[in-house]
Structures are given as C-alpha cells and as structure tokens.
Amino acid sequence: MYDDIASLYHLVYPDWNEAIKQQGSALNGVVSNFLGSVPLSILDVSCGIGTQALGLAALGHNVTASDLSAAAVARAHKEALSRGLEMTFKVADMRQCAQMHGSGFDVVLSADNSLPHLPGDEIRVALQGFYQCLRHDGVAIVSLREYLEDEDRSSPQMWSYGFRYDGSDRYFVFQTRDWNDDAYDVAMYFVREVKQGTPASVTAGLSRYYAITIERLMFLFRDVGFTDVQRLDGILHQPIVLGRRSAA
Template identity: 45%
Template sequence: MVVSSVGDFYDALAADYHLIFPDWDASMARQAAALDGLVRARLGAGPHRVLDCSCGIGTQALGLAGVGHRVVGGDLSPAAVARATAEAASRGVELPVAVADMRALPYRATAFDVVVCADNSLPHLLTADDVRTALVGMRRVLRDDGLLVLSVRDYDEIRAARPTSTSPQVSTTAQGRVITFQLWHWHDDGERYDLEHFQVIPAEGGGWEVRVRRTAYWALTRGELSAAVADAGFAEVSWHDPADSGFYQPVLTARRVP
C-alpha cells in the first residue's frame, strides 16, 4: 500500500474533515470544555496563551478561542490551515494560523502558557528521534511551569488487540448521509500501522463516491509516551481518562520545568 506524506493526507482531507463528526460544532464545543477544564485546573482561570501545534481545520483551536483563550494555530497542511482560517473568520473568532511542522515550531521561546497537540497527531511521527525533536520544541516555546496537553488513541489496548478496522460513523449533510471508517494494516513490528481512511459520500445524480486517503501512525503506549515526555524535560506527567476529563481520547498533561 502506498502511504502519502502526512501533509498530503491532511491536504486531501481538509475539505471533508468535519464529516468525521456527526455534528462538528457540537464536538468542537465538548472538546473545548474538556480541554479548558484541564487547563484551568492546572493554570487557573486565564485566559491563557495557547499554541495548538497540530490544529488541522481548527477543531480544538476554534473551541479554545471561543471560550476566551488567546490561541495560535500551526499545522503541516496548507489546506487545513486555509480551512481553519476561513472557519475562524466565519465565526468571528480571532485565530492566527501558520503552516508549521511540530518538529520545527517557528515561535519564540517561552511564548505560550499552554501547548496543545491533540487528536492523535504526535503518533504520525514514526521514529523516537522525531518524537523527541517535537517534544523538545514544544517545551522550548512554553514558559516555565507551562502546560503540555497531548491526546492520543488508547494505544495500550490497541497494541494488545491490533484491530484491523474501525466502526463506521455516519454524519448527515444537506446532500445526504456520509459514512466514515478506517482500515488498519499493521507492520511486522506490531507497533506501527498504515491507515486507509474511507469516506462514502452521496454523489451528484445518485449513487456514491468513495474517497480514500492513506497515512501511517506509531501506536505509542502510555508508558512509552510518558517516558518520552519526561526525557524531553517535562515533569508532573499525568494521564486523564475520557470518563474523568470528558475528552474523547486519553489526555496526557505535563509541566515545563526550568
């Protein structure tokens, strides 16, 4: 299977990304409330200076800006950045966004109170060196005692089960229902997998159009990710399960130590 670059994957998905959710705006609000709760519990009421370093089309960044934080977004995909910019403008939300690789963040040192890397973005990095480079860069742009917020799939369970697909999700649009699902192809190492992302969309004149995008992930366990975060210079590494945080994925928080 030919896997595209991460940037190409999200460029191709940018126009349709919201169709992953049954209701994107409602999901945006729920995610913002959960992340805002984690941030305020550790840093106080704010508002805080937040970098969403893998903002995509703005799912977390728009929500956090909407509840009052001063958010800056960065993403590897120019198409996703353009979509986030347009979505912010249509909602009257201030959200400066730039095309930026999380391994080379173009921001000054100690510029932010919070760095968010949500929605299983970090596991797109397939080597320990790339993961460390990204985490050290996130630490660099955080102020002393600033907060790192990462969310990933529950890879402890996933690595044990090695699923080959996800359940279909259905969203309703003006053109009809859209079905989204994934096929996973595990590497021999049992840790990395290639993903095929399918969307079945109503076609003009009847019938269906199938859109397929491909990318790869490293299924980092909590222990592996905790160790990488600590090695990059963070302390107070904690995990927050969805039942407690209200966020749909496990969330890691950690502090930047001087």
C-alpha cells in the same frame, strides 16, 4: 492524508460543532485547573481543521494554531472567520514548532492522536520543541489513543463511523488499518452515496501511525525536561498526558 480530506474531516464527528464546544470546554477545564483563568496563550501544534483550537478561542483564549497540512489550516482559518474568532494560523511542522512560533506560550497542545504520526525519535524532537515553546511553569498537553501491547494487530481491520450528512449529501465514513509491527497505515474513506442525477464519489487519504504507549510517552516527557508529568482520564475521548516546564 489531511490535505486530501480536510474539506470532509468534520464528518468523523456526529456533530462537529458540538464536538468543538465539548472539547474546548474540557480542555479549558484542564488549563484553568493548572494555570488559572483566561485568557491564556495557547499554541495548538497539530490543529487540523480546528476542533480544539476553535473551541478554546471561543472561550477567550489567545490561540495560535498550526498544522503540517496546508488544506487543514486553510479550513480552520475559514471556520474561525465564520465564527468571528481572532486567531493566528500557520502551516508548520510540529517538529519545528520552536523555530516557527518562538517561546513564551502558557500551553502547547497536540490533541486527537496527532503526535503518534511520528516515530519515537521524532516524538522526542517534537517534545523538545514543545518544551522550548513554553514559558516557565507552562504546560504541554497531548491526547492520544491508548495503544496496548496485547491489542489486536491483525490486518486488515476496518473501523466504521457510520452514515453522516453534509447538506443534502449522505456519506458513509470508515477507515482501514494495516499493521506492520508497531506501525500501521490508516486509509480514511468518505463515500458520497449516489443520488438521482449525481454519481457516487469517494474521497480518501492515507497516513501512518506509530503505536507508542502512554508509559513510553510519559518517559519521553520526563526525558526532555518536563516535570509533574501525569496521565488524565475521563476528560476527552482519549487519555491525556500533561507535563509542566519547570519554573525559572
């Protein structure tokens, strides 16, 4: 999906630049609280177009950012250059993060409900990689949607982000969700409205999510070796699960 929509994905935010600042500041508060002051070495294994990685780099952290989507990584790299930020970018699968990035990072980050793109057994594989990428006493941070056992899983569903402006163009942005047991397919739509002399257009992408509960994710954190596993609320727009690699 993200290769198809990387050029427009900033439109899911009312003000993407403000979101970069806010999320960078919020995550900086978390890592500073657990690990001390900047600069820290941070590996963002699902950077997308860079919302969290750019904000953290702007605050002085040494950020390595990767994503499975080559188009998203290219967009994030372009945004970093335009902001004068020195960052390392790679196209990589988070399930292979240890092979791609090595070890010794202070922080491994996967934000914005990226990890639930994987089914449970593959989430375990990814978390094992996060653990291996960390230095002793480093922390892994995952933010994700709170999936509830009793939530409405009827199909189809639609979620509207409303109208967004990109230069002189106005878009209507929305997603549809189609559930199948604990998995659901999300189609993202960016509809550019018709203007005089310019026809309407639709940019869209499709992806799948797996509804892992926070309790299950915390169990998997502990199961692969993380200690001090905890849930943090009120920091980002989604809950955070954090775990520490034990000291040597």
